[in-house]
Every structure is written in structure tokens, then in C-alpha cells.
Amino acid sequence: MKQDLETARPTMILGDLSHRFASPDGRMMDVLTDVNLTIREKEFFTVVGPSGCGKSTLLNIVTGMIKPTAGEVRLLSGDRELDRLEVGYITQDSNLFPWFTVLENVMMPLEIRRVPKRERQERAREWIKIVGLDGFENHYPRQLSGGMQKRCSIARTMVYEPEVLLMDEPFGALDAITKTTMQKTVLDLWQRRQTSVVFITHDLTEAIALSDRVAVMTGRPGRIRRTVDIPLDRPRDVYNITDSTNFQELRRELWGLLENDLDS
Numbered sequence: 678m679k680q681d682l683e684t685a686r687p688t689m690i691l692g693d694l695s696h697r698f699a700s701p702d703g704r705m706m707d708v709l710t711d712v713n714l715t716i717r718e719k720e721f722f723t724v725v726g727p728s729g730c731g732k733s734t735l736l737n738i739v740t741g742m743i744k745p746t747a748g749e750v751r752l753l754s755g756d757r758e759l760d761r762l763e764v765g766y767i768t769q770d771s772n773l774f775p776w777f778t779v780l781e782n783v784m785m786p787l788e789i790r791r792v793p794k795r796e797r798q799e800r801a802r803e804w805i806k807i808v809g810l811d812g813f814e815n816h817y818p819r820q821l822s823g824g825m826q827k828r829c830s831i832a833r834t835m836v837y838e839p840e841v842l843l844m845d846e847p848f849g850a851l852d853a854i855t856k857t858t859m860q861k862t863v864l865d866l867w868q869r870r871q872t873s874v875v876f877i878t879h880d881l882t883e884a885i886a887l888s889d890r891v892a893v894m895t896g897r898p899g900r901i902r903r904t905v906d907i908p909l910d911r912p913r914d915v916y917n918i919t920d921s922t923n924f925q926e927l928r929r930e931l932w933g934l935l936e937n938d939l940d941s
């Protein structure tokens with residue numbers, strides 16, 4: 678696996694990205710500074726960093742929702758540039774359409790991609806089942822718990838099988854059992870579909886359990902402090918990941934890099 682990754686082609690290149698936002702008082706605030714990252718094809722790449730360091734902003738830049746103050750983003754699939762419609766983005770908020778049911782929400786991206794109605798229904802129902810929402814197809818988002826809304830938004834993105842998947846703390850709001858089950862679902866899917874994933878989390882155990890590499894960001898303005906390889910064998914047992922050889926060592930290393938920032 679590691680060998681494959683070392684020779685894998687890049688799928689996302691972030692070059693010298695910097696971003697400043699205007700604060701409400703009109704002053705400019707540096708949020709990201711000189712972010713350089715290359716994510717490889719089929720890689721599971723995670724970003725951790727203190728709250729407010731610019732992680733969500735980084736993903737918003739990748740999807741084109743925010744134009745960076747400086748630098749560039751390239752998305753590639755082999756030799757071609759990737760279309761934004763091929764990038765899946767599970768945002769930090771669930772962002773479901775409140776006037777659509779669970780089934781309608783999950784079918785929506787397929788409608789945009791002009792998938793025939795029958796296939797839309799089949800694929801949506803399959804994903805609703807995978808995330809454990811069968812029986813709730815006709816519920817509206819307000820009739821779901823927070824964790825169920827999150828699972829619905831995961832199904833809505835997974836259903837169109839994006840080439841690149843961006844996930845912004847997708848499991849943060851879930852209870853421990855659902856969280857671990859969803860981690861396993863995402864890992865199984867990633868293994869089967871071989872998509873590239875950029876994943877954001879505050880949870881170092883989750884970062885180690887899922888990733889090939891973990892980038893640790895500094896506090897705002899966010900820079901990449903270091904990128905750490907996670908050389909654990911695959912497939913991984915997410916339920917017992919803390920028992921893996923090297924787990925504690927990796928956790929200490931990542932925590933040390935984060936703490937470094939808290940001290941400064």
C-alpha cells in the first residue's frame with residue numbers, strides 16, 4: 678500500500694495557498710498562509726489543527742466556493758483536469774434541503790447528473806440503507822436527530838461516487854457507536870472505490886485509524902506544520918485500532934505537534 682502511494686500520481690495540488698478574510702470591523706485577517714500540499718490518487722489524507730485555523734476554509738477553497746487570496750488549486754484524474762461535479766463535499770453542517778424528504782435529498786445529486794429516475798431511486802435507497810436510515814425515507818430533516826441528519830448528508834454525497842471526497846468533521850456530532858460504524862463504512866467504501874479522500878477531524882484516534890498521512894496545521898493563520906505517515910497495515914480494524922503496534926507512538930507524535938502550537 679505504502680509503496681503504491683509513493684509512486685501514485687497526484688490528484689490534488691495546493692500551491693502556495695494563502696487567504697485573508699475581512700473581519701466585521703473591516704480589518705483584514707490572515708487565515709491561511711503558504712499552504713502547499715499534494716494529495717495522491719487513492720490516498721486517505723487527513724488534516725488536523727486547532728479550531729479556527731482555517732481547515733474548513735481550505736476545503737471551501739478546494740471546491741471553488743472561495744477564491745483564495747493567493748495560490749492555486751489543481752484537481753486531476755490521470756491526465757485530465759477534474760470537473761468540480763466530480764468532487765464530493767460533506768460539509769461541517771449537514772446542509773440538507775429542509776423541504777425535501779430523506780429520499781429526495783439523497784436522490785438530488787443524481788437528478789443534477791441526469792441519472793434516470795429508476796436508477797436514482799435504487800441508488801438512493803441503497804445508500805440510505807448503508808447509513809442506517811431505512812424506514813426514514815419519507816421523513817423531513819427536521820424530523821431527524823442531529824446524527825441522522827449527518828448520516829443523510831453522507832449518503833447524499835456518497836450516492837454519486839465522487840472521484841475525490843472532501844469530508845469536514847463528518848462524524849463529530851455522532852455518538853461513539855455510530856461514529857465507529859460510519860468510520861468502518863467509509864473505509865470499506867474507500868477501499869472498494871479507491872477514491873482520494875481529504876478528511877478533517879479533531880480526533881487523533883480517528884485520524885490514525887483512517888489515514889495514510891496526517892497533516893498537522895498550526896493555529897491561525899494556518900500553515901502545515903508537518904505531515905506524518907501512518908504506516909499501519911490495511912485493512913484496519915477501526916474497533917480495535919488503539920491496540921495496533923505503533924498506535925500510541927503515532928498519537929504522541931501528532932499530539933506533540935499540536936501541543937507545540939498551544940505553547941507558542
Ligand SMILES: Nc1ncnc2c1ncn2[C@@H]1O[C@H](COP(=O)(O)OP(=O)(O)OP(=O)(O)O)[C@@H](O)[C@H]1O
Pocket residue numbers: 698699700708726727728729730731732733734735769897
Ligand atoms: N466568510 C467568512 N468571513 C470572515 N471570516 C471568516 C469567514 N469564514 C471563516 N472566517 C474566519 O476564518 C477563520 C477560520 O475559519 P474556519 O472555519 O476555516 O476554521 P476551522 O479550522 O474549520 O475551525 P473549526 O475546527 O472550529 O471548524 C476563523 O477565524 C473564522 O472566523
Ligand SMILES: [Mg+2]
Pocket residue numbers: 732733734769845
Ligand atoms: Mg471547520
